[in-house]
Amino acid sequence: CSRDVSCMPDKPLTNDGKKKTLICIEGNIASGKTTCLDYFAKTTNIEVLTEPVAKWRNVHGHNLLGLMYQDSSRWGITLQTYVQLTMLDHHTRPMISPIRMMERSIHSAKNIFVENLYRSGRMPEVDYLVLTEWFEWIKKNIDVSVDLIVYLQTSPEICYERLKRRCRKEEKIIPMEYLQAIHELYEEWLVKQTLFNVSCPVLVIEADHDLQKMTEKYEENRDRILTPYS
Ligand code: DGT
Structure with missing residues (x-):
């Protein structure tokens, strides 16, 4: 996520003059992002934004996520255009907490x-290029910077098991x-850092464990995640 920061306005400040901080939780499908967010939402005074997946399942009555899974060559560009819009909405929403x-x-x-x-x-080059131009324009003109990425690192096998268990249609x-x-893409992007530029620190948390152990891991990493910004 390389970006030209020189022309970007500073992030808004809180009432006591501290910089506002954005931490993104990243990971494969069913890696446990929601559980992680729930933990921090319950135990700290920070604001949490979950993925706008409900919107993607109901765009004025159309289930865009479902359409994409049924025929990604046809609906990939439509979903990704909408995902980009809903994510931009989250990035730019006024912050009510410092974190x-x-x-x-x-x-x-x-x-x-x-x-x-x-x-x-499954996506034609021209669709990819149009989305890329949009994305580059957004990064250049709107502040979508991130202060810390927490990467929940799982094995695909575990995600597959969890996915089957949760049974989202x-x-x-x-x-x-x-x-x-x-x-593989997450590993290239956030661990090997060979895919795209990563312009913020990345904290990797192993996330193949059960709920109890994951809660302990979040507890262990809590200061590492929050203290630099508190
Ligand atoms: P969690 O808590 O880690 O199990 O994650 P969930 O279930 O809250 O969210 P996740 O990552 O499984 O995402 C919900 C669904 O949306 C899932 O089927 C993957 C899909 N999805 C998320 N972002 C995108 C995207 O940008 N493009 C496409 N094609 N699918 C996406």
């Missing part, structure tokens, strides 16, 4: 999901290969 935690970001929508559609041959047709491809 905001957000599920995924406009950056993963583009760097992971659009990239995957394109690489797998649109996701029934997701094959293991899709989770593997998303996993």
